[in-house]
Amino acid sequence: MTQHAAHDQEIRAAAAHVGRRRFLTVTGAAAALAFATNLPGGGVAYATEADARKISDNPFTLGVASGDPLPGSVVLWTRLAPRPYEPGNGMPDARVTVRWEVAYDEHFKRLAGQGRADAHPEFNHSVHIEPTGLAPDRVYYYRFRAGDWISPVGRTRTAPSRSARINDLKLGAVSCQAYHDGYFTAYRHLAQEDLDVVFHLGDYLYEYPVTAAGGARAYTDRTLPSLFNRETVTLEDYRLRYALYKSDPDLQAAHAAHPFIVTWDDHEVENNYAAEISEGNLPPAEFLVRRAAAYRAYWENQPLRSPQRPQGSDARLYRRVQYGRLAQFDILDTRQYRSDQAYGDGWHAPGPESADPRRTLTGATQERWLIDGWRESTARWNVLPQQVTFSERRDATGDAYRVSMDAWDGYPASRERVLAGAESAGVDNLVVLTGDVHVHYALDIKRDVKDPGSRNAGVEFVTTSIASGKDGADKPANWDTYMAANPHMKFYNGRRGYVTVTLDQDTARGDYRTVSAVTTQGAPIATAASFVSEAGDPGLKPA
CATH class of the missing domain: 2.60.40.380 (Purple acid phosphatase-like, N-terminal)
Structure with a gap:
């Protein structure tokens, strides 16, 4: 859970009792259908x-x-x-x-x-x-x-052949589209961008109730059925919630304009779940029925190939896509195989529990697949589309700081294995694409996160949300603290929108696109900032 999701907790608390009761009344037939x-x-x-x-x-x-x-x-x-x-x-x-x-x-x-x-x-x-x-x-x-x-x-648009020498490509990165928090205006603008492909980095829908007025959309010309005003638990719940989201005309416009490569985060099932462990610590056998229903509805509603079709409560979502010799995309799943969050989740000072070398965010099999793929890569740029913030992110200056136990900061040994794997594979141009946090970040990935003067191992473009968090602000309340506490953070903005990334032989350029509001329709789009990283010399500089 991010620091920007307190309102989600309030919604969840109001629905928790009803959700638990409904979960336990799932019939044997519904469970059998899910599996x-x-x-x-x-x-x-x-x-x-x-x-x-x-x-x-x-x-x-x-x-x-x-x-x-x-x-x-x-x-x-x-x-x-x-x-x-x-x-x-x-x-x-x-x-x-x-x-x-x-x-x-x-x-x-x-x-x-x-x-x-x-x-x-x-x-x-x-x-x-x-x-x-x-x-x-x-x-x-x-x-x-x-x-x-x-x-x-x-x-x-199809991908180039693996051996093609393409000059450039331009991608979009999006995430976090809570229907109840506002309109998907950013998608209307995304549909008009000249892009080769769009990466959706998770939280395509939210499990929380949506009121008859559409939450913050505050409809006056329509009323949503009461069946949306409950938390998603069953297969029918998830299917109906996808129908609500996919009926949005701006989302439809973006899908009709560009091919999407999708991966999930937590809210496609339940907030901050970890593998078979639910947020409310349900018995795993019960939670896996819900996860199976959510995974099945996800596959039904996304342009995914047959190998990604779930088998019960499991689905192989991590996969690799090549764009000629210019880019290799290794799409991760950091939710299905992770260890439980340390210290009960949330923000906490790093300690022995989070530093345990046995802890993993990707699972051992996916980690080996990633590093083996890097060893075989011949691409100019190795791009890692994934869910949660990769770079270190402290919430205070000095030694009394906390980090997010749900992000890579809560799994530092896992992050170190990935960075060491990239180094041993000779990956010179690593670009990480991230969602989840409902803000824009531009970050240098430090090889040694404890030493701000260490060399850069790559760069990270974090995209804000499409709607989650409502309108947001250019400078959130913790902007000064974050920028001071994280010198490798080159940019921080709290509006809604998306990131476009242009790759060519020489540079990776990120353009941070924002809309002024999502609680009202029709907001214009603007570029809040642009950064470039040079091939062979990772590090973000203003464009």
Whole structure:
């Protein structure tokens, strides 16, 4: 939990008793559904097929999305939901045939591929298409058809071939979009950026209740159903919450404009969970039912490939994406395999418990995968999209400081193993992309965090939230303290927005984009600061 999330605690406290009671009333059938293995693609097909021509209302209310680009493929996603704010989304309890098309032009005069797929009720009528045979590093357009209904058109782009010598690429980094805290205005601006790909670094949704007025959105022209005004616990809860978020037009615009590469943090399940340990210390067997439901709903609602489909309460989300010889992206999962937070979580002085060398944020298997991948990398830039702040972050000057036990500061041995692995692998140009904290940071990653004069091992671009934390401020109340206590912190801003990062052969440039408000609609976008780091000489300097 960040220092900017006290309001989340208040919401959670109000819902805790009801949430616990609802969790314990999860039926055996719901638990079996969450852990089921006899699903489509596993040798068992759903028996009934419905006629898509009988769908009377627009089923594409949640838009379209694409993601995980490869040189010859990209995932295409949609979900059929004529009535998104009710259980079942207005769809029959049967599979429905969906047709898909990929084209070279937005008018679909020249098709690059087409086909049919089944939208299964077991997956809440979501569709994940993995077309092959596409050209590398090329823009494509795509759409879906169900009966007489045609989806909005999406624009996507494949990755360059692994051996390609590309001059540059530009990515977006986003995170933390609490619906109840404000409008997704930043996404409308992100949709208009010229980007190759967007990385979502976690907290795509929040488990907390959303009032009839939409929380801070304070709707006067609509009323949300009461089923949203409770904490998400069951598979149906999570599915409905994704429907609420994905019905947002600004989020839809961003997904339709760019391919996304996604990873989760905590709120996709529950605040600050660690592996099978819940925030409220439920018995692991109980919590894993909830985690299985949350993981399944996450996969259903994201443009993810089949290897990322959960098996019960587990899902292999960490993965590697290449962009020619320019960049290798190693996408981490720092939530599913971590040790429990030291000292009961929160902010605490470092000590023997947090320093225990056995503690891990990534798990041993993912850690080895990361370092082995660095040893084999031939990329100019090695980029690490992940969730929580990597660099040291003290909350006071002098020796009486605390650090976040939920971030890498709470797992210093794990961080040291990663930095040592990067060093042994010869990684010269390390860039870490981070979300979680609802603020912008620009940070030099010190090789020895105890010595401010030590060399830089890389740089870290921390993106603020899309909406979480409400409007925020350019200089939060602790700005002076943080800047004094952390000399490797080159920038700190508390507004909402996103970061764009441009990589070329010589530099990594981060542009910190902010909006003035999210509690009202239509705020303009501005660049609050820009920094560059030179290849071979890591360290952030004003652009």
